Amino acid sequence: MTLxxxxxxxxxxxxxxxxxxxxxxPTVFDRILAVNMFGTKSVLLVAVxxxxxxxxxxxxxxxxxxxxxxxxxxxxxxxxEREEFYSSExxxx
Amino acid sequence: MIDIDIAINMLLLLFLIAMATTILRLRRMLAVAMILSxxxxxxxxxxxxxxxxxxxxxxxxxxxxxxxxxxxxxxxLTRTHYAKNTARLQWxxxxxxxLTGGALLYGVHxxxxxxxxxxxxxxHVADHYIAEARNExxxxxxxxxxxxxxxxxxxxxxxxxxxxASIGVMLLLGDGRREHRDGDTP
Numbered sequence: 001m002t003l004x005x006x007x008x009x010x011x012x013x014x015x016x017x018x019x020x021x022x023x024x025x026p027t028v029f030d031r032i033l034a035v036n037m038f039g040t041k042s043v044l045l046v047a048v049x050x051x052x053x054x055x056x057x058x059x060x061x062x063x064x065x066x067x068x069x070x071x072x073x074x075x076x077x078x079x080x081e082r083e084e085f086y087s088s089e090x091x092x093x
Numbered sequence: 094m095i096d097i098d099i100a101i102n103m104l105l106l107l108f109l110i111a112m113a114t115t116i117l118r119l120r121r122m123l124a125v126a127m128i129l130s131x132x133x134x135x136x137x138x139x140x141x142x143x144x145x146x147x148x149x150x151x152x153x154x155x156x157x158x159x160x161x162x163x164x165x166x167x168x169x170l171t172r173t174h175y176a177k178n179t180a181r182l183q184w185x186x187x188x189x190x191x192l193t194g195g196a197l198l199y200g201v202h203x204x205x206x207x208x209x210x211x212x213x214x215x216x217h218v219a220d221h222y223i224a225e226a227r228n229e230x231x232x233x234x235x236x237x238x239x240x241x242x243x244x245x246x247x248x249x250x251x252x253x254x255x256x257x258a259s260i261g262v263m264l265l266l267g268d269g270r271r272e273h274r275d276g277d278t279p
Contacts, residue, residue, distance in 0.1 A: 005097055012104050019108050022131060023115045028124050035127045042134055045101075046141060052097065058146050061153070065134065068158035072130045075162045076123065079169055 004052040011048060015041045032076050039069030098142060105139050120176050122168050130161040143207070147236060166266060 015038060022034035043066045050058035112132045119125050133156030140149040168174075205212030222239055232238035240248050 008097060008101065012101065015108070016104070019111055022128060023111050028121060028127075031124045031127050035131050038131055039134060042138055045138065049101070049141065055146075058141065061137075061141060061146055061149055064150060064153055065137075065157075068153055069134070071158050072127075072161040075165045076127055079123065079165050 001052070004048055008045065008048045008052060011041055011045045015045065028080070032073060032080075035076075036069065036073045039065065039073070043069070101142055102139065105135055105142070109135055109139075122173050122176060123165075125176070126161060126164040126168065129164065130157050133157040133160070163262065170266065 018034050018038040018041060022031055022038065025031050025034060043062045046062040046065060047059060050056050050062065109132065112128055112135065116125055116128050116132070119128070133152060137149045137152040137157065140146075140152055205214070209215070222235060222243065226232065226235050226238040226243075230238045230242040232242060
């Protein structure tokens with residue numbers, strides 16, 4: 001149990017770092033990367049939480065998250081590839 | 094055990110606030126779409142922490158998966174790259190938002206506590222479902238029994254609504270693409 005708590009706290013810290021990157025990032029590409037990384041971390045958090053709360057069947061949701069996260073990032077990258085969305089300028093106003 | 098639950102809840106809610114303020118601040122639509130997808134994923138995580146895996150499933154599939162792709166497709170078709178920058182404060186929307194938020198906060202007082210057995214939702218027909226769902230419907234999962242048997246007409250209506258909505262979206266997106274392609278050919 002302690003192991004799962006430590007793992008959950010560590011994952012939450014790395015999630016916070018990804019959020020910081022998504023909120024304050026120089027380019028759009030960094031944001032996409034941060035979103036992707038946050039999605040991966042939330043998959044891990046769901047998996048750890050499943051065992052922490054004693055319901056291993058919640059693992060199915062972790063699988064769904066990983067599939068969906070991949071889908072969203074893929075769609076964004078397709079769009080960047082097709083259009084002139086990507087630029088290295090900062091996108092704050 | 095309960096402490097880690099509360100800690101996860103609070104952290105996820107803090108992340109949500111950070112996301113929402115970032116969405117307000119950003120002008121580039123692609124970044125907004127990506128962070129909206131994240132917001133949805135976080136909400137699904139909150140539902141999961143609140144012991145509602147089925148709702149979390151739906152939120153993750155619809156909010157994070159389908160609507161991100163729909164938003165991106167819409168942005169591509171309408172060629173919208175940046176939102177208009179409205180610098181000056183708009184009073185009417187602000188007042189409406191404040192009123193709605195105040196009403197919601199006021200309503201929070203009447204919400205039953207999580208897992209409260211005296212809550213109205215648990216005193217109506219829930220006991221009957223728990224006692225008889227297996228015998229009356231033959232479905233092993235109680236939630237599935239309620240959705241697919243007791244409320245089957247309700248579920249059918251929902252499916253019809255979703256079907257109609259998806260047909261509408263497909264018509265809108267398909268038409269836009271054809272028009273755009275016609276315009277490109279000389």
